[in-house]
Amino acid sequence: MSLRVIQFATGNVGRHALRSIINRPGLELVGVHASSPEKVGRDAAELSGLETPTGIVATNDLEALLALKADCVVYTSQAETRPQAALADITAFLAAGTNVVATSLVWLVYPPHADAWLREPIEAACAAGGSTMYVNGIDPGFSGDLLPLAALSLTERADEILVQEIFDYGSYEDAEFTGASFGFGAPPDVVPTLFLPGVLASIWGGPVRLLADQLGVQIEELRERHETWTATRTITCAMMTVEPGQVAAARFAVEGFVRGRPAIVMEHVNRLTSQAAPEWPFPPEGRPGVHRVVIKGVPGVEINTHVGGGRIDHNEAGVIATAAKAVNAIPAVCAASPGLTHLSELPVAQAHGLMS
Structure with missing residues (x-):
């Protein structure tokens, strides 16, 4: 039925x-x-x-x-x-x-x-x-629960877990919510919703704690970090137009501390063009985005997941x-x-x- x-x-x-x-x-x-x-x-x-x-x-x-x-x-x-x-x-x-x-x-x-x-x-x-x-x-979801749990099933011991979304959001037509939340198109001194104290931890702290509970470890502290990159030239993309001096990339993370060090980390690196924030991490060559898990331990494990391909844009695929x-x-x-x-x-x- x-x-x-x-x-x-x-x-x-x-x-x-x-x-x-x-x-x-x-x-x-x-x-x-x-x-x-x-x-x-x-x-x-x-x-x-x-x-x-x-x-x-x-x-x-x-x-x-x-x-x-x-x-x-x-x-x-x-x-x-x-x-x-x-x-x-x-x-x-x-x-x-x-x-x-x-x-x-x-x-x-x-x-x-x-x-x-x-x-x-x-x-x-x-x-x-x-x-x-x-x-x-x-994300939040698959990248912070199913993907790292799959990687952890291959490890004898996990010392550090890094979960990343690294995506070019330029083709995503959602300036009203996603763009505003990330601070895209705004001056760098304007604090967007995501970067208000406690917001990042309220969203990505859950996946951090889920992994900790699965591993049987205690999260001592959740810490937030964030930074932005401002455009040096006009950027025109599907999401919006960004003028020089306005935010065109954002990087942020929630870090779960175990025994005094950041052992479980959920990190985002999001751009509005592949030319933005050239010093920050990028997806593998030829890919506009990746959901990645990197585990340091015995053995080390890295899984890179890509959605889209062919005629389906990576943001639409997400x-x-x-x-x-x-x-x-x-x-x-x-x-x-x-x-x-x-x-x-x-x-x-x-x-x-x-x-x-």
Whole structure:
């Protein structure tokens, strides 16, 4: 019997998730939420770039979607700037007995690390509805949990773990959220959202603690570091235009200290052109981006993961991969025990492929 699924939001990630749900054997799309008036009333196929109508049209009526009693909702609505509204949406579904897989509220990639204001209402809703919630994506998510855990499975002893996203974001058309969050296009003395005290640790501290817990070590301290690089010439890219003196690259990290040294580190190096910040780390030659894990230990292990290729841009591929992480998890989440869950509590084999 197919699992009945609702897609909540049809933006950058949501439209790919919607397409995947429609095309996936074993899943039945029963509802779509859209907040913008121009999307309400349109068929799900049109919103996801497919040609054959599904008969399922987008609505902004939350109560109507709750009444569907679906098995799962895929929640991809941008939530980090509207956490209370997103929390209200999600807890309503959970309390009604509908499981949630999400790419939003990234603080919950590893729930034991999340603050009580977020974790406790969701746990209460899961208990009331006998439902389960899981948050993941490509980063935070895959690059900081599944990828390093795979590398660690090859080690006799791990001394240091470095997880990196090194990406040229120039082709990513998201100046409003990603660009502003990273401070791209702003003067270097303007502090963007990500660099406010505690924000980096709230997002990437969870994956640091997940790895520490898997290794049985205690994180003594989480430290944040960040720096920016300003353009020396005008940069025009899909995300925005950056003038000389404005930020065109950002590097930041969350470091988990064990025995007085940074033993588990989650680092980002993001540019708006390959010419930016020439002294910072780059992906392997010929690649515009990489998710990398480097483990120092016995033996040392390095894994470089690339998304995209062919006609698919690496940034678009990252968005598709984020959607896939959520959709692929639906069967495992629906079969899991009620509550807030995370990768180490679910089957690793969350995979689906269609041979053409």
